[in-house]
Amino acid sequence: MTASASAEKKIILVGNPNVGKSVVFNTLTGTYTTVSNYPGTSVEVSRGHCTLGGQRYQVLDTPGMYSLLSITEEERVARRILLEEDPHIVLHVIDARNLERMLPMTLQLIEAGLPVVLLVNILDEAERLGMRVDIPLLAEKLGIPVVGAAVGRKRGIAGLRRTLRDYRPEHPSFAYANDLERDIKRVTGLMTGSYILDRKAMALLFLQRDDEIVERVRHREEENFRQVEAAANEIVFDRRVDLHLRISLERKRICKAVLDGVVKTDSGRKPVFGERLSTLMMNPLTGIPLLLLVLYFGLYKFVGGFGAGTIVDFLEGRLFEEHLNPWAITLAERYVPWYWLRELVVGEYGLFTLGVRYAVAIVLPIVGTFFLAFAAIEDSGYFPRLAMLVDRIFKKIGLNGRAVIPMVLGFGCDTMATVVTRTLETTRERIIATLLLSLAIPCSAQLGVIFGLLSGVEGALAVWIVCMVLVFLLVGMLAAKVLPGERPMFYMELPPMRLPQVNNVLVKTLTRMQWYFFEIFPLFMIASVLLWAGKMTGLLQRLIDLLGPVMGSLGLPREASAAFILGFFRRDFGAAGLYDLQTDGILDPVQLTVAAVTLTLFVPCIAQFLIMQKERGWTVSLGIFLLVTALAFSVGWSLNRILLATGLLA
Amino acid sequence: MKCSFCDNELDLDMLREQACGACIGGCRKIHCPYCGQENQLVPEYLDRLLKRKQPKE
Numbered sequence: 046m047t048a049s050a051s052a053e054k055k056i057i058l059v060g061n062p063n064v065g066k067s068v069v070f071n072t073l074t075g076t077y078t079t080v081s082n083y084p085g086t087s088v089e090v091s092r093g094h095c096t097l098g099g100q101r102y103q104v105l106d107t108p109g110m111y112s113l114l115s116i117t118e119e120e121r122v123a124r125r126i127l128l129e130e131d132p133h134i135v136l137h138v139i140d141a142r143n144l145e146r147m148l149p150m151t152l153q154l155i156e157a158g159l160p161v162v163l164l165v166n167i168l169d170e171a172e173r174l175g176m177r178v179d180i181p182l183l184a185e186k187l188g189i190p191v192v193g194a195a196v197g198r199k200r201g202i203a204g205l206r207r208t209l210r211d212y213r214p215e216h217p218s219f220a221y222a223n224d225l226e227r228d229i230k231r232v233t234g235l236m237t238g239s240y241i242l243d244r245k246a247m248a249l250l251f252l253q254r255d256d257e258i259v260e261r262v263r264h265r266e267e268e269n270f271r272q273v274e275a276a277a278n279e280i281v282f283d284r285r286v287d288l289h290l291r292i293s294l295e296r297k298r299i300c301k302a303v304l305d306g307v308v309k310t311d312s313g314r315k316p317v318f319g320e321r322l323s324t325l326m327m328n329p330l331t332g333i334p335l336l337l338l339v340l341y342f343g344l345y346k347f348v349g350g351f352g353a354g355t356i357v358d359f360l361e362g363r364l365f366e367e368h369l370n371p372w373a374i375t376l377a378e379r380y381v382p383w384y385w386l387r388e389l390v391v392g393e394y395g396l397f398t399l400g401v402r403y404a405v406a407i408v409l410p411i412v413g414t415f416f417l418a419f420a421a422i423e424d425s426g427y428f429p430r431l432a433m434l435v436d437r438i439f440k441k442i443g444l445n446g447r448a449v450i451p452m453v454l455g456f457g458c459d460t461m462a463t464v465v466t467r468t469l470e471t472t473r474e475r476i477i478a479t480l481l482l483s484l485a486i487p488c489s490a491q492l493g494v495i496f497g498l499l500s501g502v503e504g505a506l507a508v509w510i511v512c513m514v515l516v517f518l519l520v521g522m523l524a525a526k527v528l529p530g531e532r533p534m535f536y537m538e539l540p541p542m543r544l545p546q547v548n549n550v551l552v553k554t555l556t557r558m559q560w561y562f563f564e565i566f567p568l569f570m571i572a573s574v575l576l577w578a579g580k581m582t583g584l585l586q587r588l589i590d591l592l593g594p595v596m597g598s599l600g601l602p603r604e605a606s607a608a609f610i611l612g613f614f615r616r617d618f619g620a621a622g623l624y625d626l627q628t629d630g631i632l633d634p635v636q637l638t639v640a641a642v643t644l645t646l647f648v649p650c651i652a653q654f655l656i657m658q659k660e661r662g663w664t665v666s667l668g669i670f671l672l673v674t675a676l677a678f679s680v681g682w683s684l685n686r687i688l689l690a691t692g693l694l695a
Numbered sequence: 696m697k698c699s700f701c702d703n704e705l706d707l708d709m710l711r712e713q714a715c716g717a718c719i720g721g722c723r724k725i726h727c728p729y730c731g732q733e734n735q736l737v738p739e740y741l742d743r744l745l746k747r748k749q750p751k752e
Contacts, residue, residue: 223728423699450700450732465726465733540702552742553699556735560723 053103054133056095056209057126059154061147062109064140065166067091068196069205070106088122097210105130113153113246114253121257127159128241134212135159141171141178141193144304149296152219155189158243160214162190164205169195175311183307185437188217218471221295228252228280235273238265252277253289305539306433319542326430329437336431343418345496352414353497361406362628373397389577400573404566407621411494412561413554415456420553424545428453433539442518443477443525444469451478455486460653462486463660473528479661480524483653483673485517487620487645494620495641498627502634504694505641508684512642516680568652572611572618585610595678599643600685601636612644613651619644634694635685643681646673696725700732707736 056073058066074093091106107126108119115121127135137154139147144165154161165178184191190208194201220226232248240247240261250258251273263270281288306327316324325331370391377391391398422428428449436446448469455462459482466478487495499506579585592606599605604626612619623640626632632640658666688694696705705727723736 223726426702428700447730450730454733552737552744553735555741556737559738560735563723 053094053101055103055105055130056134056136057105057107057130057132058136058138059107059110059123059127059150060138061111061140061150064109064138064147065196066106066109066138069136069138069164069166070104072196072199072202073206074104088119090122090126097206100210102133102209110150112150113157114250114255115257124257127157131241132160134209135161136164136209137161138164138166141165141168141176142174144178144308145297145300148300148303149293151187152296152299153246155187155217155219156243156249157246158216160212162192162208162212163187164196165191165193166196168193169198169200177309177311179307179309183303185440186303186307189215219299221292221299225291225295228284231276231280232273235269235276236262236266237269238262238267240265248277249292252281253292254281323426323430323539323542326427327433329434332430332434336434339422339427343422344415344492345500347418348411348414348492349496349500352411353494354500356410356414357407357497357624360410361402365402365406370398370402385581388581389574392577392580394573394576394580396570396573396577399576400569403618403621404569407494407624408569408618409558409561411497413558415492416554416557416561417550419456420550420557421545423553424543424549426540426542429539430542438518441525442481442521443528444474444521448474448478451482452486455482456488456492459483459486459488460650460656463653463656467660473525476528476661476665477521477524479657479665480669480672481517481521483657483669484520484646484676485513487513491620491645494624495645498620498624498637499641502637502694505634505638508638508688508694509641509645512680512684513645516646516676520676569618576611599639599678599681600689601640602631604631605636605640608640609644609647612647618650619647635688638688638694639681639685642684643677646677646680696734696737698727698730698732699734701727701730703727703730705734 058070060066070091070093073095075095088108090108093104093106095102095104105126107123110120110123112120113124113127115124135154137151139151151161151163163183165180165183168178171178178193180191180193190212192201192205192208194205196202196205221229229245229248229252232251233244236244236248247258247262251262262273266273284291326335374391377387381387381390388395390396393399431453432446432449435449439445439448448466451462451465451469454465462482463479466475466482469475469478495509496506499509576585579588588610589603589606592609593603596603596605596609605623608619608622608626610619611622623632623637623644626640627637654666654670657669661669696707697703698705705725707725723738725734725736726732727734
C-alpha cells in the first residue's frame with residue numbers, strides 16, 4: 046500500500062446480509078473495484094473509491110454481520126476491519142422493513158464510539174407495506190446522521206452523498222438499566238489500556254466472553270489483566286443465568302423506545318382521542334400552547350391563585366395572625382419568665398411564630414396544591430410527552446429530553462431534583478442540569494409564593510418569567526459551549542394517555558405531603574433555631590448589616606437582607622420572607638420584582654448545596670455556588686437599572 | 696408498582712436493596728432504573744386505604 050493510499054479516508058459499509066450493501070457500494074464506487082481475500086482469511090472484501098466534495102475516499106464493503114459479538118468467520122472479519130482500518134465513516138445499512146431487528150447493531154456501533162452514519166434502505170418496499178419512517182425524528186433520537194433511501198431504485202443517493210461529504214463526527218451516548226451500567230462501569234473502571242473501540246463496548250464483549258476481545262484486552266492490559274478478569278468473572282458468575290439475554294433485552298428496549306413515533310403503519314384505523322392528543326402535545330406548534338394552558342390553569346390559577354392566594358390568606362392571614370399567634374404570645378408572656386425562651390418559641394424568629402407559621406400556613410398550602418396538580422398531570426401521562434416536546438430546545442443547551450425529569454422535579458424540590466440528575470447519561474449533562482437547577486428553577490413553594498406575590502402587581506409576573514427563561518437559556522447555552530463532552534441520545538417509551546385516577550392522585554399527593562412533613566418541616570425548625578441564635582448573639586444583625594450595601598445596590602431596603610438569609614436555609618423560607626415584606630408594604634412594585642428575580646436566582650438552599658456537594662464534589666459545587674451568587678446579584682442589579690430607566694412597573 | 700413517569704414495572708424487592716450512590720437510604724423513594732424518576736413509596740396505611748377502595752372483581 047502506498048503512503049498516499051494509507052492516508053486516504055475510509056468509508057466502511059456494514060450491515061446484515063441482504064440489506065443492499067453491495068448495491069450501495071457499487072453506487073458509491075462505480076465499476077473500478079477490487080475483490081480480494083481479507084489478509085489471513087478466506088473471506089472476500091471489496092474495495093473501491095469515490096470522490097465527495099473534492100475529497101477522495103476508499104470504500105470497503107464488509108461481509109454481512111448481525112452483531113459486534115461475532116459468531117461466524119465473516120462476522121469476525123467484518124469486526125476486524127472496523128478494529129483495524131481506522132474508518133472515517135462507518136455506513137451502517139439497514140432494511141427499513143426490519144428496523145426493530147437491525148437497530149440493536151446501530152446501537153452497538155454507536156456504543157463502540159465509531160463514526161456512524163445510518164442508511165435506512167429499501168424504503169420503497171416499506172412504504173408499499175404501509176410503513177412510514179420519520180427519518181429526521183430517527184436522526185434526532187439517535188444523535189447521528191440518518192439517510193432514507195431506496196438505493197436499488199436510485200432514490201436518496203444525492204442525500205447520501207451529501208451526508209457523507211458533510212459528515213462531522215458525533216458521539217452520542219445512551220445508558221442501559223442502572224444495575225447493568227454499574228457492572229459495566231466496574232469493568233471499564235479497571236481498564237487502563239487504549240482501545241480503538243470505546244471501553245464500554247469492549248467491556249460488554251469481554252463480559253460476553255468473546256475470545257478475540259478477551260485476547261485483545263489481555264494484550265492491552267498486561268499486568269492489569271488479572272484484575273479486569275477477576276471483576277468480570279464475578280459479574281459473569283452473578284449474572285450466569287441471564288447476562289446475554291439481559292443485554293439483548295436492554296438493547297431491544299432502547300430500540301423500541303427510539304422507534305416510538307418514528308415508524309407509523311397505515312392500518313386504516315382512526316386514532317382515538319388520547320392518541321390524537323398525544324400527537325398534539327409533542328408537536329411544537331400545538332404542544333407549546335397546550336403547555337402554556339397546563340401552566341396557566343395548573344400552576345398559575347390553582348397553585349398561585351387558589352393555594353398561595355385563598356388558602357394562605359385564610360391560614361396565615363386569619364388563623365395564625367389573628368388567632369393562633371396572639372394566643373401563643375399571650376400564653377408565653379404569662380407563663381414563660383425567661384426572655385430567651387420566649388424569643389425561641391414566639392419571638393421574631395420563633396419556632397411557632399416563624400417556623401410553624403411559614404411551614405404550615407404559607408408553604409404547606411402551596412406545596413399541597415402543587416403536589417395535587419403535579420400528581421394529576423403525572424397520572425395523565427403528560428410528562429413523557431413534555432420531554433419529547435422540549436428535547437429539541439434542551440439539545441441546544443447540551444441536555445436531552447430526559448433532563449425534563451429533574452427539571453420538572455425541580456419545580457417540586459430542587460434538592461431531590463439534584464439527586465435525580467445522576468440519571469443523566471453524561472457528566473456534562475449532569476453539571477449543566479445541576480447548574481440550571483441551582484439557578485433558574487424555583488421550587489414549588491417558592492414558585493407558588495412568587496406567583497401569589499407577583500400576580501397582584503400588573504406586569505411583574507411577566508418580567509419575572511422573561512428573566513427566568515432568558516437566564517435559563519443563556520446560561521444553559523454558555524455552559525454547553527464551555528463544557529465539552531458527549532451528545533446524549535434520547536429515547537423513551539410513551540405510556541398511554543389516560544384520565545387521572547382520583548385514587549392515584551390522592552395517594553401520590555398524600556405520600557408527598559407526608560414526605561414534606563417528615564423531611565422538610567424539621568428543616569424549618571432548625572432554621573428558626575439558627576436564626577434565633579443569630580439574633581441572640583448579634584451575628585444575624587451583623588450579617589444583615591453586611592448585606593445592607595448589597596441590598597442598596599439592588600435598590601432594595603435593608604429589611605430584604607433577612608429574606609435572602611432565610612432563602613439560604615430554604616428558598617421557600619426566603620420567598621415567605623418576601624411575602625411578609627410585601628404584606629407589610631415595605632416593597633414597591635420595582636423592588637418586589639427585583640427581589641423576586643434575585644431571590645429566585647440566588648444560591649440554592651442549604652440542603653441543595655449539601656446534596657450538590659455530595660453528587661458533584663467540592664470543586665463543581667463551589668464553582669456553581671459562586672457562579673449562581675454572582676449571576677443572581679448581577680441580573681438583579683441590571684434589572685433594577687432597566688426598570689428604573691424605562692419606567693416599567695413604576 | 697409502576698413508575699409514575701415512564702410506566703415501566705418496578706421490581707420493588709430488588710430496588711429497595713439498592714441505595715443511590717453514597718446515600719444511606721431510608722428516604723422512602725424508589726428511583727426508576729429506566730428513566731430515573733423518583734417514585735415515592737406509598738405508605739402502608741395509604742396502600743391499604745387504596746386497596747380497600749378498589750372495587751371487588
